[in-house]
Amino acid sequence: MNPDIALNLALILFIPWFSILAVLFWCFPRQPRTRARKYFDTISLIIATAASFAGMHWSMQTADPSHGAMWKQVLATSVAYGLFLGVMTLAILVRRHWLHRATASRR
Numbered sequence: 001m002n003p004d005i006a007l008n009l010a011l012i013l014f015i016p017w018f019s020i021l022a023v024l025f026w027c028f029p030r031q032p033r034t035r036a037r038k039y040f041d042t043i044s045l046i047i048a049t050a051a052s053f054a055g056m057h058w059s060m061q062t063a064d065p066s067h068g069a070m071w072k073q074v075l076a077t078s079v080a081y082g083l084f085l086g087v088m089t090l091a092i093l094v095r096r097h098w099l100h101r102a103t104a105s106r107r
Contacts, residue, residue: 010056010077018049018084025088032099040098044091048084056080 005012022045059079063072 006073007057007060009073010080011053013077014052014081014084018052021084021088025092029099032102037095037099040091040095044087044095048087048091051087052080052084055083 025045026041056076056079059075060072063075065072
Protein backbone atom coordinates (compact mmCIF):
# COMPACT_ATOMS: atom_id res chain seq x y z
CA MET A 1 0.00 0.00 0.00
CA ASN A 2 1.15 3.51 -0.75
CA PRO A 3 2.64 4.99 2.48
CA ASP A 4 0.66 8.23 2.10
CA ILE A 5 -2.60 6.33 1.80
CA ALA A 6 -1.71 4.08 4.74
CA LEU A 7 -0.91 7.13 6.86
CA ASN A 8 -4.24 8.80 6.06
CA LEU A 9 -6.40 5.68 5.76
CA ALA A 10 -8.41 6.36 8.91
CA LEU A 11 -9.44 9.80 7.70
CA ILE A 12 -10.13 8.55 4.16
CA LEU A 13 -12.42 5.82 5.47
CA PHE A 14 -14.29 8.23 7.74
CA ILE A 15 -14.89 10.93 5.11
CA PRO A 16 -18.44 9.69 4.31
CA TRP A 17 -19.43 9.46 7.98
CA PHE A 18 -17.79 12.76 8.89
CA SER A 19 -19.63 14.36 5.95
CA ILE A 20 -23.00 13.07 7.19
CA LEU A 21 -22.30 14.36 10.70
CA ALA A 22 -21.11 17.71 9.31
CA VAL A 23 -24.28 18.19 7.24
CA LEU A 24 -26.48 17.36 10.22
CA PHE A 25 -24.51 19.77 12.40
CA TRP A 26 -24.79 22.49 9.75
CA CYS A 27 -28.52 22.05 9.07
CA PHE A 28 -29.96 21.60 12.56
CA PRO A 29 -31.42 23.58 14.19
CA ARG A 30 -32.66 25.40 11.13
CA GLN A 31 -33.10 28.79 12.79
CA PRO A 32 -31.57 31.23 13.57
CA ARG A 33 -29.20 31.18 10.61
CA THR A 34 -27.12 34.29 11.20
CA ARG A 35 -23.70 35.16 9.84
CA ALA A 36 -22.19 34.55 13.28
CA ARG A 37 -23.72 31.08 13.40
CA LYS A 38 -22.39 30.20 9.94
CA TYR A 39 -18.96 31.40 11.02
CA PHE A 40 -19.14 29.39 14.25
CA ASP A 41 -20.29 26.25 12.41
CA THR A 42 -17.52 26.58 9.81
CA ILE A 43 -14.81 27.07 12.42
CA SER A 44 -16.17 24.16 14.47
CA LEU A 45 -16.04 21.81 11.47
CA ILE A 46 -12.52 22.94 10.58
CA ILE A 47 -11.32 22.42 14.15
CA ALA A 48 -12.98 18.98 14.35
CA THR A 49 -11.36 17.87 11.10
CA ALA A 50 -7.96 19.28 12.06
CA ALA A 51 -8.10 17.62 15.49
CA SER A 52 -9.05 14.33 13.87
CA PHE A 53 -6.21 14.63 11.37
CA ALA A 54 -3.65 15.54 14.02
CA GLY A 55 -4.80 12.77 16.35
CA MET A 56 -4.65 10.24 13.56
CA HIS A 57 -1.08 11.19 12.68
CA TRP A 58 -0.04 11.24 16.34
CA SER A 59 -1.46 7.77 16.95
CA MET A 60 0.19 6.36 13.82
CA GLN A 61 3.56 7.56 15.12
CA THR A 62 3.10 6.41 18.72
CA ALA A 63 1.30 3.07 18.25
CA ASP A 64 3.32 0.09 19.41
CA PRO A 65 4.04 -2.05 16.30
CA SER A 66 4.72 -5.11 18.47
CA HIS A 67 0.95 -5.64 18.68
CA GLY A 68 0.74 -6.21 14.93
CA ALA A 69 0.72 -4.14 11.79
CA MET A 70 -3.00 -3.53 11.99
CA TRP A 71 -2.80 -1.95 15.47
CA LYS A 72 -1.60 1.38 14.06
CA GLN A 73 -4.68 1.64 11.87
CA VAL A 74 -7.03 0.58 14.66
CA LEU A 75 -5.60 3.14 17.07
CA ALA A 76 -5.53 5.87 14.41
CA THR A 77 -9.17 5.22 13.53
CA SER A 78 -10.27 5.24 17.16
CA VAL A 79 -8.40 8.43 18.01
CA ALA A 80 -9.52 10.25 14.85
CA TYR A 81 -13.16 9.32 15.41
CA GLY A 82 -13.05 10.16 19.11
CA LEU A 83 -11.51 13.56 18.53
CA PHE A 84 -13.96 14.45 15.77
CA LEU A 85 -16.94 13.46 17.92
CA GLY A 86 -15.50 15.20 20.98
CA VAL A 87 -15.02 18.51 19.19
CA MET A 88 -18.44 18.27 17.53
CA THR A 89 -20.14 17.47 20.85
CA LEU A 90 -18.48 20.46 22.49
CA ALA A 91 -19.50 22.66 19.53
CA ILE A 92 -23.11 21.46 19.77
CA LEU A 93 -23.24 22.24 23.49
CA VAL A 94 -21.67 25.67 23.06
CA ARG A 95 -23.93 26.51 20.12
CA ARG A 96 -27.05 25.33 21.96
CA HIS A 97 -26.18 27.47 24.98
CA TRP A 98 -25.36 30.43 22.74
CA LEU A 99 -28.57 30.13 20.69
CA HIS A 100 -30.67 29.67 23.83
CA ARG A 101 -29.23 32.85 25.35
CA ALA A 102 -29.74 34.77 22.09
CA THR A 103 -33.36 33.63 21.84
CA ALA A 104 -34.05 34.45 25.51
CA SER A 105 -32.61 37.96 25.15
CA ARG A 106 -34.96 38.73 22.24
CA ARG A 107 -38.09 38.00 24.27
